[in-house]
Amino acid sequence: DTAVSQTPKYLVTQMGNDKSIKCEQNLGHDTMYWYKQDSKKFLKIMFSYNNKELIINETVPNRFSPKSPDKAHLNLHINSLELGDSAVYFCASKGTAYGYTFGSGTRLTVV
Amino acid sequence: AQSVTQLGSHVSVSEGALVLLRCNYSSSVPPYLFWYVQYPNQGLQLLLKYTSAATLVKGINGFEAEFKKSETSFHLTKPSAHMSDAAEYFCAVSEGNQGGKLIFGQGTELSVKP
Numbered sequence: 484d485t486a487v488s489q490t491p492k493y494l495v496t497q498m499g500n501d502k503s504i505k506c507e508q509n510l511g512h513d514t515m516y517w518y519k520q521d522s523k524k525f526l527k528i529m530f531s532y533n534n535k536e537l538i539i540n541e542t543v544p545n546r547f548s549p550k551s552p553d554k555a556h557l558n559l560h561i562n563s564l565e566l567g568d569s570a571v572y573f574c575a576s577k578g579t580a581y582g583y584t585f586g587s588g589t590r591l592t593v594v
Numbered sequence: 595a596q597s598v599t600q601l602g603s604h605v606s607v608s609e610g611a612l613v614l615l616r617c618n619y620s621s622s623v624p625p626y627l628f629w630y631v632q633y634p635n636q637g638l639q640l641l642l643k644y645t646s647a648a649t650l651v652k653g654i655n656g657f658e659a660e661f662k663k664s665e666t667s668f669h670l671t672k673p674s675a676h677m678s679d680a681a682e683y684f685c686a687v688s689e690g691n692q693g694g695k696l697i698f699g700q701g702t703e704l705s706v707k708p
Contacts, residue, residue: 514694524632524682526698539695573637577694581626581645587637 486510489574489586496564497594504559504589506574512584514538514577515557517549519570520588526573532557564593596621598687600699608707613657613672615702617685620666627668628686628696629659638684644668655679680706 487508496502508515516539517529531539532551546562561568574586601616619625629641642653649661659670668685685699 516695518696524701526638526684526696526701528695528697531695575638575696581628581643581688581694583628583640583696585630585638590635 485587486584487574487576487586489572489589491589492587493590493592495592495594498564498566500564501560501562502564502591503561504572504574504591506557506559506586508555508574508576508584510576510578510584512576512578513554515551515554516575516577517557517559518573518575518585520573521570530557530559561591564591566593569593596625596687596689596697598685598697598699600683600685600702602702603700604703604705606705606707607675609677610674613670613675613679613704615670615683615685615704617659617668617670617699618666619668619685619687621687621689623689626688627659627661628688629653629657629668629670630684630686632682632684632701634681641670641683675704675706677706677708680704 490505514533516531520526529543530549534554535551548560551557571588571590573588577583597620599618627644630638641657642651644651644661652658657672683702686696688696
């Protein structure tokens with residue numbers, strides 16, 4: 484069983500569309516994150532939830548909206564997609580002793 | 595504010611040679627430090643982490659790193675490089691507060707020549 488799973492793995496969409504990326508973890512962790520990896524491979528935190536509560540909201544356009552229906556799921560919805568949103572988005576969860584587990588990523592391409 | 599600097603965006607070594615990837619951090623409190631590896635088109639895999647126990651940390655695939663508080667460094671080493679080590683390596687820091695977020699360095703691409 485995959486510990487942190489993201490769907491879809493690849494997403495190609497046109498500018499202006501709205502899309503969602505889903506993330507699920509089966510590790511029992513309380514804290515989940517979204518990270519963005521840009522074309523230069525730089526990784527930056529976007530959001531974090533702890534047991535369904537938003538605790539980190541970095542400087543991200545409000546077109547990005549995370550949602551956590553329960554502590555095992557953290558989804559990312561993006562409105563009005565722009566070319567600059569093209570990136571790889573990683574979901575992660577954190578357990579005890581600072582054990583972070585990352586998903587395999589979702590490569591978003593906006594055309 | 596915490597930050598991480600990785601010296602050298604690209605490092606090239608010969609197979610069998612020593613691998614040394616440099617990482618310096620800035621943190622106002624004792625940090626937690628991590629090294630991750632990313633193979634092409636894959637996710638992030640934890641190599642090792644320092645969480646205030648032993649300063650010399652051993653990880654997977656023969657890698658190790660030493661926490662040096664006086665130098666604010668956490669360099670990654672491997673005695674003998676394999677072709678399969680070619681990948682992108684990221685150093686990261688977490689201060690344990692601020693939601694435990696990870697702050698990543700810019701990454702170092704390791705190439706291994708036959």
